[in-house]
Amino acid sequence: MARLLRGLSAFLLLLVVSALLPLALSASKKPSPAARKEDIPFIKCQVCEKIAHQIYQQVKKKEVQISPKKVSEFQIIEIAENVCNLKKEEADWILQIDIVENGDKLELVEQGIEGQCNSECKTIERACQEVMGYSDTDVAEFLYSTKPSIDSLVNFLCNDLSKACSVKPPPIPKGRIPGEPFIAKPTKDAEMEKILRSMEGMPGAPSMKMYSREDLMNMNFGNEEADDDEEDDEDNFPGNLGKIIKQKDSPRKDFKQKILQSITKTGTTIKRHLNKVSKQFNNWWRGKKTKSSSSKAVKPEL
Numbered sequence: 001m002a003r004l005l006r007g008l009s010a011f012l013l014l015l016v017v018s019a020l021l022p023l024a025l026s027a028s029k030k031p032s033p034a035a036r037k038e039d040i041p042f043i044k045c046q047v048c049e050k051i052a053h054q055i056y057q058q059v060k061k062k063e064v065q066i067s068p069k070k071v072s073e074f075q076i077i078e079i080a081e082n083v084c085n086l087k088k089e090e091a092d093w094i095l096q097i098d099i100v101e102n103g104d105k106l107e108l109v110e111q112g113i114e115g116q117c118n119s120e121c122k123t124i125e126r127a128c129q130e131v132m133g134y135s136d137t138d139v140a141e142f143l144y145s146t147k148p149s150i151d152s153l154v155n156f157l158c159n160d161l162s163k164a165c166s167v168k169p170p171p172i173p174k175g176r177i178p179g180e181p182f183i184a185k186p187t188k189d190a191e192m193e194k195i196l197r198s199m200e201g202m203p204g205a206p207s208m209k210m211y212s213r214e215d216l217m218n219m220n221f222g223n224e225e226a227d228d229d230e231e232d233d234e235d236n237f238p239g240n241l242g243k244i245i246k247q248k249d250s251p252r253k254d255f256k257q258k259i260l261q262s263i264t265k266t267g268t269t270i271k272r273h274l275n276k277v278s279k280q281f282n283n284w285w286r287g288k289k290t291k292s293s294s295s296k297a298v299k300p301e302l
Contacts, residue, residue: 033119035126036179042106042172043099047127048164050108052154054083054093059143073144080136084128086117089194094124098182104171111182114190118180135161 058079063071082088086095095114100107108124115121132139135157142148142156158165 033117033122035122036119037123037126039099039106039123039179040127040130042169043108043124044127044131045158045165045169046108047124048131048158048162049154050093050097051083051128051131052157053150054090055080055139055143056150056153058083058090073140076140076143077137080132080140084125084132086121086125091125091128094121094128095185097121097124099123099179101172101176101178105169106172111184114185116183116185118183120179120182123179131157131162131164133162 055076059071059076062075062079079090082090083093085091092114095117096111097120098109098111098115099120100109138161139153139157143153146152148156
């Protein structure tokens with residue numbers, strides 16, 4: 001019984017969190033920037049080299065976590081499949097790169113911290129996808145079967161498979177418009193995105209969507225027929241999100257902080273409600289067992 005309730009509690013909390021976490025990001029949601037396809041020929045070889053390093057390092061990391069002999073080819077394929085997909089953790093490396101002009105060349109410069117994903121971020125992702133193409137299984141098989149050095153992997157991917165480094169990149173045109181400056185991403189935004197990403201595929205996660213401020217203010221999460229002893233809890237439940245959002249003068253950070261506080265309070269509320277339901281169920285179950293025992297003790301009259 002206790003295990004069932006813990007599972008139910010976790011499930012309900014997941015549903016609430018999956019609905020509320022995107023709210024903090026929705027206030028600042030902007031149209032997704034497009035990749036600058038014209039820049040890809042200038043960075044393709046560098047992107048390929050970084051892909052090879054990333055796959056190699058991520059496989060090594062997994063080997064440390066679960067033992068080299070237990071890392072399967074399927075797990076390596078998964079890394080190779082996701083390394084160019086910004087929706088996956090394996091592609092976080094893309095968020096840390098700035099495209100910088102250096103004379104007549106473009107250079108990929110590591111920043112050591114995640115930045116806002118703008119057109120440069122999308123350009124690197126697109127170049128990464130063009131390099132990998134359908135080579136993810138070939139790369140995984142090569143890694144799994146031959147256990148190559150990093151230099152061998154770079155040569156295999158960038159010269160043998162993709163040909164990304166077989167031709168020297170051309171000089172950039174003089175009239176090229178520079179890309180956006182690198183802007184570091186707030187730590188809380190990065191953490192929220194990681195949580196959302198880790199919840200993909202979990203119950204409730206597929207139905208996640210982004211809500212506008214107007215949608216949120218028109219939502220009614222409360223229960224008008226709730227008992228008096230639950231009113232205090234419902235004041236902290238998602239029903240007060242509209243009030244939070246209506247505070248237009250509040251800074252964006254303050255808005256996100258209030259969302260996170262609401263999520264925390266929601267978790268506490270759910271646990272209290274579940275404890276109450278559990279107590280009622282236990283009382284009902286004990287009463288049922290007592291009644292059943294009494295009926296068995298009475299002998300039928302002849």
